[in-house]
Amino acid sequence: MYDFALVFSLRHARREPPMALTREQIASIAALARLDLSSSEIPVYQDSLSRILDFVGALDRAHTTGVAPMSHPLPGLSQRLRPDVVTEQDRHELYQANAPQVAAGLYLVPKVIE
Amino acid sequence: MSDWHTSTLTQLAAGLRARKFSSVELVRAYLDRIDASQAALNAFISVTREQALADAAAADRALAAGAGGALTGVPIAHKDIFCTQGVRTTCGSRMLDNFVSPYDATVVAKLKGAGAIMLGKTNMDEFAMGSSSETSFYGPVRNPWNPQLVPGGSSGGSAAAVAARLVPAATATDTGGSIRQPAALCGITGLKPTYGRVSRYGMIAFASSLDQGGVLTPSAADAALMLREMAGFDANDSTSVDTPVPDYVAALEQPLAGLKVGLLREFFDKGLDAHNEQRVREALKLYQQLGARLTEVSLPNLPLSVPVYYVVAPAECSSNLARFDGVRFGYRCENPRDLTDLYRRSRGEGFGAEVKRRIMTGTYVLSAGYYDAYYLKAQRVRQLINADFTRAFGSVDVLMGPTTPTPAFAIGAKTSDPITMYLNDIYTIGANLAGLPAVSIPCGFVQELPVGLQIVGPHFSEARVLNAAHAFQRATDWHTRVPQGYA
DSSP: OOOHHHHHHGGGOOSOOTTOOOHHHHHHHHHHTTOOOOTTHHHHHHHHHHHHHHHHGGGGGSOOTTOOOOOOSSTTOOOOOOOSOOOOOOOHHHHHTTOSSEETTEEOOSOSOO | OOOGGGSOHHHHHHHHHTTSSOHHHHHHHHHHHHHHHHHHHOOEEEEOHHHHHHHHHHHHHHHHTTOOOTTTTOEEEEETTBOBTTBBOOTTOGGGTTOBOSSOOHHHHHHHHTTOEEEEEEOOSGGGOOSSSOSOTTOOOOBTTBTTBOOOSSSHHHHHHHHTTSSSOEEEEESSSTTHHHHHHHTSEEEEOOTTTSOOTTBOOSOTTTOEEEEEESSHHHHHHHHHHHOSOOTTSTTOOOOOOOOTTGGGGOOOTTOEEEEEGGGSSTTSOHHHHHHHHHHHHHHHHTTOEEEEEOOTTGGGHHHHHHHHHHHHHHHHGGGOOSSSSSOOOSSOSSHHHHHHHHHHHHSOHHHHHHHHHHHHHHSTTTIIIIIIHHHHHHHHHHHHHHHHTTTOSEEEEESSSSSOOBTTTTSSOHHHHHGGGTTTHHHHHHTOOEEEEEEEEETTEEEEEEEEOSTTOHHHHHHHHHHHHHHOOGGGOOOTTOO
């Protein structure tokens, strides 16, 4: 049995999370997520991500042996298919109006191959 | 006439059809209210005055010709998460500050088709990630009941706009409570439909297995009128469900007698503010007097819904927000050294602190070595919570309880500790995990701040949920209260 009092008690938990993430771990997560973080941001995320992981650690107490993972809120519905016909028109000029840099109908990025 | 803003959406639509007033007059009056309140509330990111007045003139011509749909000439606002063709769509983020959508979201197109006039785009937590509308790149939204307090979030701009009667209805989205929680904190009606009931096409994605579009209005009857136009199958959304849209308006007046109401035992715990609880208990007593039969039900796994959510939602967010790469649209950093630098700095500079926090949480729980322990585990517990709901709906028609643990809180009060902020959605997240329709309606006040009652139903029971909400609103007048200064 779980109760909200238990979950709410975490709100007042001022203790340090037991498994604090290191600076290196935060830097590695940020690199995976392609996010540039300033040196002052790293300790902020060290603290808050550690707290979040501690908080979601409450899931360990649930007994889930033999329980199937649920990825869709309406189980039993099958993925719809459509006929394989062209439905989209070429509207690249309209779409590229939002692009930061375009030339000759192509998206420009920094040189990838030297 | 100067009191249009105290009329309901239903009355405004009928008044327009009867040509008691014109859409141009109505739209101009509401635009003036928006302008007058913007400095105090910051409810809007964009106001589309010229387009709205042109659309209103066209609506008047249609009405004069005896044509028009259910909402012809009625002013509304869209949460700035819905793509609007030719109109800036920011999602509350610097990342999309310069993004002009090349197409309309299905919800936007459907409401346009029904004749509604868009007055503007409402402010919101950045990418809908927040429970207070404080994470917006465009500054915090303020609660019309007290400008020192938050309106809730993430649909705080839509909620503040409807509460202050700047528009008679506004669209919104709900991933963990983002329609119902601001509805409760602003004293209005907020409906989150069943997952798949309203198309997500053109609704900027946060967590795709949880996101659902809905509406904020003063009353349940107005929400029924809006949902009838917004709902329906859409081939452009692969999770849209092809099931007929009932006439939600016609179902409003069904008698309540015999309605089996389950009280969620887990919701009446020590986290619930005692005054909030009192208002909710009074509302439940009124339901009893209206003929409902109350029984207590227990959903033992429900208290784990917040931890489940803060694994599943960040995981889906980290995946969905991978599309913001500084290449095809959105913010790009200055002078990138190489492609990796372009990605990392565009995203690092374009996203705000809470969005980055969620992307990194999601990246971590999906990364090799942690996927089973966090993501799969959370999906399994989600299954248990869903099973709890299914079991409960075997014996009751709807579930009732509080929408939030407390009334509105001060701006800045919960920004330092993310967990404290996340716990605001403790009563609302369950319905998202199970894809259920739910509504929050005003049920009284605590120290001059509104309190919300939540009603949750089985899949596709919007008609029943709105019917129950409407019956309560026929017997009470909480939903007609307007904050001082906006009456």
